[in-house]
Amino acid sequence: MKIIMLYGPSSCGKTTTINMVYKKLKDDSQAEDICTREVVENNDFKAIIQYNDQKVAFFSRGDYSREVNRIMTDYDKLNCDVLICACNISNILPVRRLQNVYMNVYPLINKIEANDADNLRAMNEIMALI
Numbered sequence: 001m002k003i004i005m006l007y008g009p010s011s012c013g014k015t016t017t018i019n020m021v022y023k024k025l026k027d028d029s030q031a032e033d034i035c036t037r038e039v040v041e042n043n044d045f046k047a048i049i050q051y052n053d054q055k056v057a058f059f060s061r062g063d064y065s066r067e068v069n070r071i072m073t074d075y076d077k078l079n080c081d082v083l084i085c086a087c088n089i090s091n092i093l094p095v096r097r098l099q100n101v102y103m104n105v106y107p108l109i110n111k112i113e114a115n116d117a118d119n120l121r122a123m124n125e126i127m128a129l130i
Contacts, residue, residue: 001072001075001076001080001081001082001083002081002082002083002129003072003082003083003085004082004083004084004085004109004126004129004130005062005084005085005086005087005109006018006062006084006085006086006087006109006110006111006122006126007062007086007087007088007089007109007110007111008088008089008110008111009088009089009090010063010088011114012111012113012114013111013113013114013115013118013119013122014060014062014086014087014111015043015044015060015061015086016043016114016119017111017119017122017123017126018058018060018084018085018086019043019045019060020119020120020123021058021084021123021126021127022037022045022047022049022058022084024123024127025049025051025056025130026049028051030051030052031049031050031051032049032050033047033048033049033050034048034049034050034055035047035048035057037058040061041061043060044060044061044086045058045059045060045061046058046059046060046061046071048075048078048080051130052130054081054082054130055078055079055080055081055082056080056081056082056083056084056130057071057075057078057080057082057083057084057085058083058084058085059071059075059083059084059085059086060085060086061086062085062086062087062088062091063088063091064091065087065091068085068086068087068091071083071085072085082129082130084126084130109122109125109126
């Protein structure tokens with residue numbers, strides 16, 4: 001499973017960017033729901049869609065490293081090809097320690113600011129990795 005992780009401090013736009021990627025993929029007529037989008041808290045959500053012959057999973061609640069690690073395991077067991085997730089910068093080290101256990105590729109996209117230009121830049125980086 002390829003994991004594309006956005007990391008950064010609280011309120012820097014990680015969830016917003018993941019929502020943008022989800023909506024862009026869903027707007028493509030070839031994307032279909034496998035696991036309906038479920039809001040887990042505030043704007044944070046989880047979902048799985050089929051896109052271009054890949055199972056693409058989303059998890060935007062990255063404030064707790066245990067949850068991020070658990071979701072990596074869960075989505076790996078569901079044979080997802082790609083996981084796009086968030087991780088708060090304060091939790092990145094525990095997640096990095098597990099990178100060799102759960103994934104083959106581990107691109108990290110550093111979210112710097114909560115603004116439209118940075119969100120668009122990060123979304124385009126993610127789209128290029130899918």
